[in-house]
Amino acid sequence: MMxxxxxxxxxxxxxxxxxxxxxxxxxxxxxxxxxxxxMTVWGVFIFIAVxxxxxxxxxxxRSNYDxxxxxxxxxxxxxxxxxxxxxxxxxxRVSLTRSDAQxxxxxxxxxxxxxxxxxxxxxxxxxxxxxAGAVVSDYRxxxxxxxxxxxxxxxxxxxxxxxxxxxxxxxxxxxxxxFGKSDDAVNRTIQVDGLPYLVLGVYxxxxxxxxxxxxVPFETSMSMQGMEDELSSIDIKxxxxxxxxxxxxxxxxxxxxxxxxxxxxxxDASALHFEESIDFIDAQEKLLDSIRLxxxxxxxxxxxxxxxGVSSIVYLSVKERTKEIAxxxxxxxxxxxxxxxxxxxxxxxxxxxGCIGMLLGSAALKVANIVVEKFTADEKWIFIGNMTVxxxxxxxxxxxxxxxxxxxxxxPARKATSVRINQAMECE
Amino acid sequence: MGGTDASSPFCLYQTKEYxxxxxxxxxxxxxxxxxxxxxxxxxxxxxxxxxDQGEFVGVTGPSGSGKSTLLNILGLLDSYDVGEYRxxxxxxxxxxxxxxxxxxxxxxxxVFQRYNLISFKTVYENxxxxxxxxxxxxxxxxxxxxxxxxxxxxTGWKKHIPSHLSGGQQQRxxxxxxxxxxxxxxxxxxxxxxxxxxxxxxxxNLFRKxxxxxxxxIVLVTHETSISSQMSRCITMNDGRIEKxxxx
Numbered sequence: 274m275m276x277x278x279x280x281x282x283x284x285x286x287x288x289x290x291x292x293x294x295x296x297x298x299x300x301x302x303x304x305x306x307x308x309x310x311x312m313t314v315w316g317v318f319i320f321i322a323v324x325x326x327x328x329x330x331x332x333x334x335r336s337n338y339d340x341x342x343x344x345x346x347x348x349x350x351x352x353x354x355x356x357x358x359x360x361x362x363x364x365x366r367v368s369l370t371r372s373d374a375q376x377x378x379x380x381x382x383x384x385x386x387x388x389x390x391x392x393x394x395x396x397x398x399x400x401x402x403x404x405a406g407a408v409v410s411d412y413r414x415x416x417x418x419x420x421x422x423x424x425x426x427x428x429x430x431x432x433x434x435x436x437x438x439x440x441x442x443x444x445x446x447x448x449x450x451x452f453g454k455s456d457d458a459v460n461r462t463i464q465v466d467g468l469p470y471l472v473l474g475v476y477x478x479x480x481x482x483x484x485x486x487x488x489v490p491f492e493t494s495m496s497m498q499g500m501e502d503e504l505s506s507i508d509i510k511x512x513x514x515x516x517x518x519x520x521x522x523x524x525x526x527x528x529x530x531x532x533x534x535x536x537x538x539x540x541d542a543s544a545l546h547f548e549e550s551i552d553f554i555d556a557q558e559k560l561l562d563s564i565r566l567x568x569x570x571x572x573x574x575x576x577x578x579x580x581x582g583v584s585s586i587v588y589l590s591v592k593e594r595t596k597e598i599a600x601x602x603x604x605x606x607x608x609x610x611x612x613x614x615x616x617x618x619x620x621x622x623x624x625x626x627g628c629i630g631m632l633l634g635s636a637a638l639k640v641a642n643i644v645v646e647k648f649t650a651d652e653k654w655i656f657i658g659n660m661t662v663x664x665x666x667x668x669x670x671x672x673x674x675x676x677x678x679x680x681x682x683x684x685p686a687r688k689a690t691s692v693r694i695n696q697a698m699e700c701e
Numbered sequence: 702m703g704g705t706d707a708s709s710p711f712c713l714y715q716t717k718e719y720x721x722x723x724x725x726x727x728x729x730x731x732x733x734x735x736x737x738x739x740x741x742x743x744x745x746x747x748x749x750x751x752x753d754q755g756e757f758v759g760v761t762g763p764s765g766s767g768k769s770t771l772l773n774i775l776g777l778l779d780s781y782d783v784g785e786y787r788x789x790x791x792x793x794x795x796x797x798x799x800x801x802x803x804x805x806x807x808x809x810x811x812v813f814q815r816y817n818l819i820s821f822k823t824v825y826e827n828x829x830x831x832x833x834x835x836x837x838x839x840x841x842x843x844x845x846x847x848x849x850x851x852x853x854x855x856t857g858w859k860k861h862i863p864s865h866l867s868g869g870q871q872q873r874x875x876x877x878x879x880x881x882x883x884x885x886x887x888x889x890x891x892x893x894x895x896x897x898x899x900x901x902x903x904x905x906n907l908f909r910k911x912x913x914x915x916x917x918x919i920v921l922v923t924h925e926t927s928i929s930s931q932m933s934r935c936i937t938m939n940d941g942r943i944e945k946x947x948x949x
Contacts (some may be wrong), residue, residue: 283939286833286834287836290833297821297822298821300821301821303818343769443816485856596817597819599819600817600818600819600830601819601830601834602802603776603778603805603811603835604806604830604831604878605802605803605805605806605831605834605835605882606802606834607802608798608799608802608832609799609801610834691840693709693777693779695769695778695779696775698778698815698817
């Protein structure tokens, strides 16, 4: 049995000697090893950095979706039937009510984050010194907080929002129009649709979001102009990671359900109006996909540089070590053992320096995160979010580096096994 | 046994050739070798050579006479075109590289002019290398390497790398590496070519000692007649042929 074991081991290095020889060979050619290592470090560093940055851009944009909630809404607003159907005449005004919103909330609770009943009214606002036409809208903390910034006075409290108080916040331009100055509008009363409202604060919009409403609590908005149950729209907030296909499916399902409930002809395009930001998100997703693809290609190209670098340097090493390889063959080494040794050396260089590259790449991302965070601390709109790479990517990268090592070592290893001993022995 | 069929394996045991082959280490019959380049170069022509176990053979001749080619073929480092080469009775032809490595590892020790030690390995590791490739366990390896280093008076140098050693010492390491496997044959290609006369004497004596104490067959290629004359058999080559084969 011992003989059998010995026969199996014949012509090949034991594992400890295999690693010892690789280490010794790398130690012997420190400068060469350093050079090839540097290329690997650079390749892996760039790979990690670009993938991390791509992740950051991805996260930044996704957080912006979450942030500007308006972009991830399906909004349904009432319209008029364009054809007679099932007892409904052409030109019938289809209304949306609180109960529609509640039912949608119940029916699609697992596929949407929230369903908001909305109410807007076109009114005239009057102060002692001026008049302005405006749209009065219900204020939704979840939808409006992030895109408005109070510049004077204060925002609604939750108690105020839950009740039916006659308080409002108005845009800066209206404050100037009605009172001459923003600050002067705070705690003053304006007539909205003939009723007195207290101006709690003045706001400006952020990030080029174009809103020019007088905001009041939802119930207050509902009580205006007499139609207490009728909504201006129903806004459905989508779950953030919903796929584009699912978003379209959800929109179609909501449409079908509302059309069925209201008895509208399925082909009637104007009975209910659907506005959605799916196309925008779709475009954003496509852009992000392109960025991701570009960065992955860039990263892979960097890795390819590393492979070529290591390969050429290991190739050179094989050329320089022709005599050593011949000596090994003379000493009884099998060609397979030589093949494994050279391959092992390439993998070792790639792995060690690849890990250094990964560490440096991760460290660079950490520093970049600190810098970006410092400069964008006050910004709510983020272009680049947290730039990190996942453990899965690190593990995949390690596997990739090993594969790269194998690839880069393949040609030199084949070259090594083709050494002609008698000729190699004559080399100086 | 008398009526044994000629095709039976028992037939072999009855032949004179078989009894002769028990001592026959190297047997070349009509071996030819040509290097096919732009202008073909005939390196060996109809070489017939029989070397018995325990012989100490010197191969000499002018440069380009085919000495090294012969040694390379004997050591399975090169192939031949025509003829037959038997090493310890086994025909050496159409072997795989792994089979060649196996035969080399089990039978042949090599010593070269330029020592051919691995520069980044210590003296100990250089001598140990063939034992590792033979799959010998670590403890046995250590014992055999230390024994060989002691014989070669290199124990004190075991942790040094070759560049720390003199030429003669490096050649002793090379001989130790060749001997550590207890080979049947040692093939030495100009082993004293890079050494001064004192070192040359020392190395030749070392070969003689190996030959006498271990009954190892030694084939030593040299262009120095002063060395070949010290051997029990001297083969002189010229123009790819064996010109003279003298036994003393």
